[in-house]
Amino acid sequence: MAPLIDVYIGMGSNLHEPLLQIKEAIDELNAHPHFHNVKISKIYQSKPIGPQDQPDYINAAAYFQTFLGAHHVLDELQALEQQHGRLRKRHWGERTLDLDLLLYGNAQIQTPRLTVPHPFMLERSFVLFPLNDLANDIHIPPQHSLKTQIANMSFDLSPLDEEKNPR
Ligand code: ROI
Numbered sequence: 001m002a003p004l005i006d007v008y009i010g011m012g013s014n015l016h017e018p019l020l021q022i023k024e025a026i027d028e029l030n031a032h033p034h035f036h037n038v039k040i041s042k043i044y045q046s047k048p049i050g051p052q053d054q055p056d057y058i059n060a061a062a063y064f065q066t067f068l069g070a071h072h073v074l075d076e077l078q079a080l081e082q083q084h085g086r087l088r089k090r091h092w093g094e095r096t097l098d099l100d101l102l103l104y105g106n107a108q109i110q111t112p113r114l115t116v117p118h119p120f121m122l123e124r125s126f127v128l129f130p131l132n133d134l135a136n137d138i139h140i141p142p143q144h145s146l147k148t149q150i151a152n153m154s155f156d157l158s159p160l161d162e163e164k165n166p167r
Contacts, residue, residue, distance in 0.1 A: 002067045004036075008103040008134065009077065010118070010127045011060045014048065015096045018058035019160070021084055025097055026062070028080050035064040035076075041133035044157040046126040050092030059157070061102070061130035070104045074114050077101060102127065108141050117141055125153050 013021035022043060030038050041061040048054050066073060077099040084097035102118045109116040117140050121127045128150050131138060138146040 004065050005105040007064055009062050010100040010102050012057050012098040014055045014057040014094050021097045022058045029062055034066050034068050037065050039063040041130035043160045046157045054094040059126040063134045070109055074101055106141050125156055
């Protein structure tokens with residue numbers, strides 16, 4: 001039987017009511033028949049990495065367990081992105097909903113469709129601080145730990161008010 005794998009994903013939106021996009025995506029992850037034990041980080045607002053003439057982002061991270069293979073998880077995440085209209089205006093530009101497969105167990109994967117761990121995750125505060133809400137002992141293959149990676153990173157995100165965003 002296939003093993004149950006721990007998966008971490010990053011979520012981002014800065015178009016078409018970003019907070020609503022993220023909240024709907026959270027509901028969809030929770031409702032997904034193959035994603036088990038779903039957990040969600042705090043929700044943050046962050047300044048864009050990339051062109052600065054685009055709106056701030058809403059970012060969060062999610063954890064779940066699954067028996068699906070990595071490419072099958074990618075298919076499911078891309079299907080959710082498509083349901084949200086998946087508008088992407090330019091490279092490193094604004095987008096309706098991004099669901100990035102960050103970590104798939106301890107796997108290192110390199111195929112034309114998929115690179116895991118996500119190639120830019122180590123440098124991105126909008127990915128690592130939300131991940132740290134989910135677990136602070138995360139290993140990023142091959143040789144990084146979340147703890148040391150965020151130790152020297154400035155916390156440049158704004159957590160949204162939990163009272164106004166109950167989950
Ligand atoms: N910048 C922020 N702050 N958050 C994101 O989710 C995000 N996503 C992207 C780029 C365009 C790199 N910049 C981002 O894809």
